[in-house]
């Protein structure tokens with residue numbers, strides 16, 4: 001694992017997307033009742049930032065066409081997107097949110 005700092009934990013509001021860049025890669029950091037998640041900041045349907053969407057029930061919704069991506073797996077549960085978005089390992093150390101962009105998870109379809 002190669003974790004790098006994405007942002008301060010104190011800057012993340014629960015259930016609100018927090019855009020960050022790690023090693024030049026755009027990511028979204030999200031704190032939820034079910035834990036912390038990090039998803040790539042680009043919809044798999046078109047080049048739209050997911051960080052502009054809403055978070056609910058451990059999903060982030062793309063504001064453009066409404067696909068909802070599961071924060072645990074990266075898979076959409078709603079068309080038009082049909083492919084997953086990378087999910088990255090995340091770790092909280094003190095007030096630092098650390099993300100490992102080199103080792104995204106690979107989940108089978110929902």
Ligand code: FES
Nearest residue numbers: 043045046062065
């Ligand atoms: S651009 Fe995200 S669902 Fe179409």
